Amino acid sequence: MRRLSPAISQRIAMGILWLLTLATIAVLFYIIFYILIKGLPHITWEFLSQAPRSMGRKGGIFPMIVGTFMVSGLAVLIAAPLGVGTAVYLTEYTRESRFTFLLRFGADCLAGIPSIIYGLFGFVFFSIALGMGLSVLSGALTLALMVLPTIIRTAEEAIRAVPYAYREASYGLGSTRWQMVTRIVLPAALPGICTGIVLSLGRSISETAAVMLTAGSALRLPQSAFDSSRTLALHFYILSREGLSMEKGYATASVLIIIILVLNAFAYWLMRRFIRRAY
Amino acid sequence: MNQDKLIALALMTVALSAVTGLAVITVFIFKEGVPIIVDAGLRGFFLSSDWDPAAGRFGILSMIVGSLIVTLGAMALGGVFGLSLAIVLTQFCPAKLAAIIKPVVELLAGIPSVVYGFMGVVTLVPLIRTYLGGPGLSVLAASIVLGIMVLPTVTSISVDALQAVPRSYWEGSVAMGATKWQTTHMIMLKAARSGIVAAIILGMGRALGETMAVIMVAGNALEVPGSLLDPVRTLTSNIALEMGYATGRHREALFATGVTLFVIIMIFNTTALVIARRGAGKRGPK
């Protein structure tokens, strides 16, 4: 077989590569537009502010919106200090050693555990062993563990990006290590850290398997963190699986997608601010 | 000085949270799941495809096979697309276009799995049923949907691997008259090989762990699938579908399924990490 000339094989290869790239972009846009086109018309103010009726066939999704933000918000609230604290410890307070290797290994492993296993764990540990039952709190604690590795990783990156010279300058002016960390390093790393937090928020909002087994699927508005609650993603899953209402389903999915889009855009803007703060 | 030591100690305690969490998770999952594996016997649990909780039989072989088949299918798709995107992003892309492609990939990663499953059900499954036959809910559908879902993982880790290759490799090759494509597939891909392999293995780990989307498009039949168009049940679907109403030994068996999944994925992820680390070490001084 005659060998193709390098120029031609480059053309072919690039053609294929670009085709695959365009196909990928097309898939994303198809998914987003499909859902939004079918769902946006059904998003009304009543939909967003009312409780569901008839198992979700009628009414709105207000309790789910509240439930979603309660679970995800609480999860990130718990995970953020833990994650940033871990990152600060790893970067500023120790050298690389077997101990730090163990800490990172723990975080990497946590990152790889599938969500259904987190669900099983949250169920048997938080809900049963610690007696929280199916509740926002149980879901939040479970999700906090899930997003902890992401926060650790992004916070560490952000902290390491702060130039060493700042630290020396701070010491030279008479600061302790903690003062340097809180007055110079963390403020400088803040945009990067916030990006990680926003991304984690997005992940926990999308999560279904883990919250299904820990926060439950109650349709009522949660009055406190000890109540069970249904998140938007879970509600969408139940609506479509039980075939309860296509319209409400599309509308719920649209709300989800819009929230994700907004969060991603916000994270993107934060990242650009992070990079533009030229050191 | 004492204050600084106290702070260091407090931070160290905080830093132990991830490892402690991992330990607690491992302990509790194994505690709930291992007894029934012992009870049913290794052969009765892992090598039997007879899953009949009502009759007390808990063989998960069909689901192990199901998970692996669907994962391989997902990687065939997600691996190819993901790697192509990574190559385009790092070697062939002007900055303006990269500014479009990167957010696209991140958004793909952000879309909830239930939405992917839903799209699979309303668009992909009917297509398969109409043009290829079978119930539509199939290995093929699950592979395609999963492939799209793991694509971002493969892309981002491959991008890291490709970007870590020293620029001098690229420049040296082009200076000798090679085309961009020749340089890419003869030099850059080889140099980034360990990172790319790690990306694929980690992608497989993600695919193995995916639950909601698979439930919606895979059909969840309890037999070992004979073809791409047959329905299939994975380890994850098994847990998610039956956990809602399982009690007693049945529930324990689901935890045991979880243990199996946990161990398989741990093996995959650790392998990937080791490969990536060894590859990074081999590269030597830049």
Next chain:
Amino acid sequence: MTPDALTPIIEVHDLSVRFSGKPVLNHLNLDIHRNERLAVIGPSGSGKTTFLRCLNRLNDLQHDFSHTGQILLDGKNIYAPEVNPARLRRRIGMVYAVPVPLPGSVYDNLVYGPKLAGVQSRDDLEELVESSLRAAFLWEEVKDRLRMSARDLSGGQQQRMCLARVLALKPDVMVLDEPCSGLDPISTAEIEDALLELKSSHAIVLVTNNTKQAGRASDRTAFFLMGELIEVGDTGRLFTNPVDQRTNDYLVGQFG
């Protein structure tokens, strides 16, 4: 200026420094007098910067740092266990080779140190800011833009700001590590003028690779070579009549 009238504010006794076991400074003995400008010269790698960083214990931050010997500040060993390094670094202030403006405004940069030291009243802080900037010959140029980002200043202005930043702590000793290495001649001259004014209230140690700068901007000069102090003495005398042959060879440019 007769050496007898000056009492040493810093005495270095038999200081030896190792990094990971590798010797960097060997049995150093040197006095630093109040109200003098001491230049430290020598080829790269002689340990000049290491010596400077011992004075404010910045070397403590390197994990492989070990030392023997003593450094006395006003008669007290700075490495004694009860000494607080943070407080020490306010008495011995350092200016680095590359200006490092901290994120924030000029004002923020200048009050950072004093705030850490406990100065709280706004009037005190503003007075400190003005007096330090005047002493660094920078006040006129930035007095109308104190709240603007410090990064927008030119290189020479940034370095003078770093000087002012250290002055705001009212240190006893100022140590400067090749502060003019990236600066144009005008900025260099401004800093040298500032140092001349400042010596009336501070002891100044100036590490420099530029022997001409040492010649014009110091009262005494110390010559380091490969981790040892070869010779120290009155600048005029050292440059024209060095005692050690190696000093002479370095000054005429035979090596370095």
